[in-house]
Amino acid sequence: MSTPSIAVVSGGVGAARFLAGLVSAVDDPSAITAIVNTADDCEIHGLAISPDIDTVTYTLAGAIDPDRGWGLMDERWIAMESLARYEAVRPTGSSAANRWFNLGDRDLATHLYRTARRAEGATLTAITDEVRRAWDVPISIVPMTDDRIATTVDTVEHGEISFQDYFVRLHHDVAVTAVHFRGEARLSPAARQALEHADVVVIAPSNPLVSIGPIRSLPDVDHILAARRDHVVAVSPIVGGAALKGPADHMMVELGHEASVVGVARLYQPIASVLVVDEVDAHLADAVEGAGMRCVATPSIMSTPARARALAAVTLAAANDRMR
Amino acid sequence: MSTPSIAVVSGGVGAARFLAGLVSAVDDPSAITAIVNTADDCEIHGLAISPDIDTVTYTLAGAIDPDRGWGLMDERWIAMESLARYEAVRPTGSSAANRWFNLGDRDLATHLYRTARRAEGATLTAITDEVRRAWDVPISIVPMTDDRIATTVDTVEHGEISFQDYFVRLHHDVAVTAVHFRGEARLSPAARQALEHADVVVIAPSNPLVSIGPIRSLPDVDHILAARRDHVVAVSPIVGGAALKGPADHMMVELGHEASVVGVARLYQPIASVLVVDEVDAHLADAVEGAGMRCVATPSIMSTPARARALAAVTLAAANDRMR
Numbered sequence: 001m002s003t004p005s006i007a008v009v010s011g012g013v014g015a016a017r018f019l020a021g022l023v024s025a026v027d028d029p030s031a032i033t034a035i036v037n038t039a040d041d042c043e044i045h046g047l048a049i050s051p052d053i054d055t056v057t058y059t060l061a062g063a064i065d066p067d068r069g070w071g072l073m074d075e076r077w078i079a080m081e082s083l084a085r086y087e088a089v090r091p092t093g094s095s096a097a098n099r100w101f102n103l104g105d106r107d108l109a110t111h112l113y114r115t116a117r118r119a120e121g122a123t124l125t126a127i128t129d130e131v132r133r134a135w136d137v138p139i140s141i142v143p144m145t146d147d148r149i150a151t152t153v154d155t156v157e158h159g160e161i162s163f164q165d166y167f168v169r170l171h172h173d174v175a176v177t178a179v180h181f182r183g184e185a186r187l188s189p190a191a192r193q194a195l196e197h198a199d200v201v202v203i204a205p206s207n208p209l210v211s212i213g214p215i216r217s218l219p220d221v222d223h224i225l226a227a228r229r230d231h232v233v234a235v236s237p238i239v240g241g242a243a244l245k246g247p248a249d250h251m252m253v254e255l256g257h258e259a260s261v262v263g264v265a266r267l268y269q270p271i272a273s274v275l276v277v278d279e280v281d282a283h284l285a286d287a288v289e290g291a292g293m294r295c296v297a298t299p300s301i302m303s304t305p306a307r308a309r310a311l312a313a314v315t316l317a318a319a320n321d322r323m324r
Numbered sequence: 325m326s327t328p329s330i331a332v333v334s335g336g337v338g339a340a341r342f343l344a345g346l347v348s349a350v351d352d353p354s355a356i357t358a359i360v361n362t363a364d365d366c367e368i369h370g371l372a373i374s375p376d377i378d379t380v381t382y383t384l385a386g387a388i389d390p391d392r393g394w395g396l397m398d399e400r401w402i403a404m405e406s407l408a409r410y411e412a413v414r415p416t417g418s419s420a421a422n423r424w425f426n427l428g429d430r431d432l433a434t435h436l437y438r439t440a441r442r443a444e445g446a447t448l449t450a451i452t453d454e455v456r457r458a459w460d461v462p463i464s465i466v467p468m469t470d471d472r473i474a475t476t477v478d479t480v481e482h483g484e485i486s487f488q489d490y491f492v493r494l495h496h497d498v499a500v501t502a503v504h505f506r507g508e509a510r511l512s513p514a515a516r517q518a519l520e521h522a523d524v525v526v527i528a529p530s531n532p533l534v535s536i537g538p539i540r541s542l543p544d545v546d547h548i549l550a551a552r553r554d555h556v557v558a559v560s561p562i563v564g565g566a567a568l569k570g571p572a573d574h575m576m577v578e579l580g581h582e583a584s585v586v587g588v589a590r591l592y593q594p595i596a597s598v599l600v601v602d603e604v605d606a607h608l609a610d611a612v613e614g615a616g617m618r619c620v621a622t623p624s625i626m627s628t629p630a631r632a633r634a635l636a637a638v639t640l641a642a643a644n645d646r647m648r
Binding site: 044045046047048082083085086088089095096097098105106107108110111113116117118119122133135 | 366368369370371372389400402403404405406407409410412413414415418419420421422429430431433434436437439441442443444446450454455457459546631
């Protein structure tokens with residue numbers, strides 16, 4: 001098909017797989033811009049880590065480790081294993097030598113590069129594009145913001161903790177009572193351009209609260225999308241009442257939402273006109289429409305590249321139908 | 325022998341080998357304190373690197389790569405090799421993805437730990453002691469200062485450049501017209517304690533200008549040593565008019581000194597009473613004495629642990645003779 005310009009509002013693994021499908025579904029991948037959540041970004045051992053950007057980049061480069069879903073394939077862990085020596089000597093309360101946030105030796109190069117460019121004053125937008133080009137990724141990848149913003153979650157057991165503490169260290173296995181986005185951040189110019197002017201905006205099948213949520217928390221984003229919601233299609237990350245990966249389902253319940261495509265529709269109704277749901281949720285189409293979104297049901301589990309491509313094609317077609 | 329307390333004013337490789345000899349020459353290594361140059365310290369890819377401290381620590385741990393003289397044995401270079409991808413995409417003028425300062429994967433753990441501890445506000449003194457304990461090194465290793473100070477050199481070809489630019493990138497293969505120590509730094513409390521109170525102070529066979537020089541540049545150091553020069557013995561890093569390693573010989577000439585044990589004596593005469601020289605320089609003993617230092621000639625090339633131990637024993641004996 002002739003390629004409209006497409007902005008994809010993106011988190012990590014689910015968005016990355018959707019983007020890979022989209023690349024194979026269009027004639028000209030350079031018309032695609034991924035606007036990626038950076039509120040999970042963190043500094044570990046002094047290194048600037050951007051987990052969702054790296055997951056998107058590595059996936060589109062065909063270099064992601066398919067089993068872990070993060071980091072590079074054919075990875076080694078010598079630096080991390082060598083850190084073990086220092087765990088015994090760090091003072092009480094120090095988080096130096098922490099190894100729960102695992103960084104492979106190949107992956108470290110990306111963080112070393114990003115950190116060095118940061119120290120030189122480069123924006124995350126510029127760095128992300130350099131890394132993308134180094135991996136020959138054919139789409140634009142832009143951070144949602146060039147400013148620092150950090151997701152935290154309130155937990156009963158541990159109080160307010162960083163997103164990576166919650167997600168990686170605690171394996172998102174604790175109940176969350178609130179989500180915060182700490183920091184004053186503005187939409188990056190490239191992200192704004194794409195949201196305002198893309199022919200189609202897709203909200204990727206990512207966690208609505210902690211992947212898409214931080215992007216929506218930036219000034220103007222909901223306003224921009226609401227003003228053009230006929231151009232905006234969302235893909236549900238909830239299938240049959242469950243998240244395929246990550247804590248979206250129980251987190252939605254903990255925060256007062258329904259863990260279903262209907263709950264997703266209620267969240268996205270102000271900013272998107274169509275919700276693509278899995279065929280197992282076809283019986284909920286009326287409820288989704290009742291929540292204010294047109295509903296398209298299709299196989300949405302991206303277990304193979306062909307399925308990801310098919311989901312992307314259906315999503316694009318739904319957007320084009322809507323705009324016609 | 326019963327062990328006096330010994331402070332060793334130290335640079336990198338030569339000092340590290342001397343210290344290893346000293347450890348094997350005394351009954352109680354815990355009486356030894358290495359006061360180590362930190363003016364070569366640098367930040368690369370955002371990581372805090374302390375080359376001389378690491379060379380001393382790794383050498384005394386028996387873990388140094390004996391051929392390179394720096395870094396760890398059995399090292400891998402996956403992270404550095406993976407940086408190559410980013411060289412092609414960094415903008416002109418960026419030094420990100422530089423690989424001339426090579427960091428092995430095992431060695432990276434030390435820099436990750438030091439960087440994380442720095443970010444937590446720990447002093448370099450505290451961090452250095454933690455790293456030392458992680459490697460079971462039996463002596464005290466203290467940085468000359470907890471403040472930032474950086475050696476730069478003036479060169480005809482390149483102007484004023486950082487020490488690592490000169491030493492590593494340019495292989496110390498350019499003429500130097502001046503040396504500067506940039507930054508305001510004070511002697512660390514532990515270094516001051518050792519210099520003021522050790523029974524014996526040894527100036528290790530390190531570069532007098534860029535390894536020992538930065539330590540002497542700190543306020544009070546020359547004053548402290550001059551006041552107790554009968555307790556201070558220096559070991560010449562110049563043997564037969566040449567440096568065994570590094571640029572000390574041509575740098576001395578470039579900066580107006582004589583590249584000989586006599587030139588070394590003229591530099592150290594104000595702060596040390598004895599100069600230990602190699603046996604090949606025994607014929608210069610009178611000239612050394614003429615420059616104001618007692619001269620002890622002995623085999624000083626530390627090509628084996630036994631030779632390093634013998635040199636350390638002679639050096640200690642010379643100090644004890646002097647004080648008797």
